[in-house]
Amino acid sequence: MAARTRYAPDRGLTVRMTATMFLLGLVFVAFVALIIGVMTATHQSGAAIVVVALLLGGGTAFISLFYSDKIALASAGAQVVTPEQAPKLHGIVDRLCALADMDKPLVAIAPASMPNAFATGRNSKHAVLCVTQGLMNQLDDDELEGVLAHELSHVAHKDVQVMTVASLLAIVAGLLVRFAFYSELFGGRRNNNQNAFPIILVIMAVSAVVYAISFLLIRLLSRYRELAADRSGALLTGQPSALISALTKVSQGMNRIPNEDLRAAEPLNAFYFAPAMKLNGGASMSAIFSTHPSLKKRIEELEKIQRQLGEVSPGAKGLR
């Protein structure tokens, strides 16, 4: 059917994302298996420690997910705005939500002059979409719509939840290392004193490797999810070039010397970088950080959509 092929999914992206998530799971399973193996070899109950780590790590991740909207808004100093306070912004979000048939998130504005936007929240009912004042000042309406469609796609794709689960693996891995370390230190001394030292070294070395691999994989996954959000956002508005132009403006804005006092921008920077690396990796930032693909790559992908939307008879050309 013509209507289907014009909006065909990007198979390459799907495959790469699946492979990344599979590898991430594989690394985690291998790591847990190794810990249990080592603990069993040194005559300790490995399973119990894994369960405790899962509970602790899961609890931490859950709390941070549950309060992700409040945490993010507070760190950005953002205020939730009503339709009366920001009619234009609400109007754009209203229309995009009606086009996509999704629940409307809360809309917030952060006072920063740096052009940026993020979406967060534990589920679609508690989603918050936040833009900075700088973004609203620097982008025209079409570009702003493109950015908002990108952020709404993050909400639709449940990126905060997905990235929380992805980073949960890294958290649990980290906890396991610590538990193993301490139990070796205090519990392991009694019967195999002579083995304890090398085992600790092995566990530390392996954990460093696991951390590095999972860190890279999480970043990779984050970049793929950005591309997916770009894609869905551009298809939603039908204006890939508006998003391209917004991305170009925003990334130049990020490199430009800010008007704002450095000391004032400092806490905000901390928020944009730190949570993006840790728990709230799914909280999407439109800026180009390493959690994001390069501007060039994003523009290339959007130009593909441009061609796709311009095809005269999409049914005849098949998937592309």
Next chain:
Amino acid sequence: MSFLDTLLGRTKPVQPKLDDLFGLPSAAIQLQAATGFIPTGSGSVCFRGVEGKTFGDIQKEVRDLLDMDSGKPGGGLPVEVSRDSYGFTWLVSNHMSDEMDGLVTDLHAVNSSLVDAGFGPQLLCTVVAFADESHRRAALVYLYKRGTFYPFAPLDGQQNRRDNALEIQIKGALAEDLKMEPDLTKWMALWGAPGL
């Protein structure tokens, strides 16, 4: 959206539901009987245009198609095209007050042209305007993606204020004729909608 699509970040654009629009003519009669509001004969389709020539060509075809029968009995006036400040395109079709069938046929022609060309997901809403003897205005808005209607009654002379009581009254009057949107948060305001 399925779990797998969410996990893989694949949004499937939502296809519009079109058939419920044909309930409008009988609903208009019911609305007049219950509230005194009659159709002004003006109706519009609102969609988000896609960049590029292909979409522009289709848009032109639709206009030509609708204008073919203008001037003939029941054909109405030529369509007006306008772009609102949100970048959405409105095709406004004007008919006589009692030509609800002709109006709905026109609106449906726009829908099916876009859907046939593969641009169905770009459809936002259809607005049919009503007015009563004291010149109060109200509109029935059809949300393509949900397949539901809701009333929108802007208050005259007041910036961005809606007559919520009237809207609730209209919803009640039409509850049996049309599928009304139960979720009030989806009753999007359409300030300055052409043809209203």
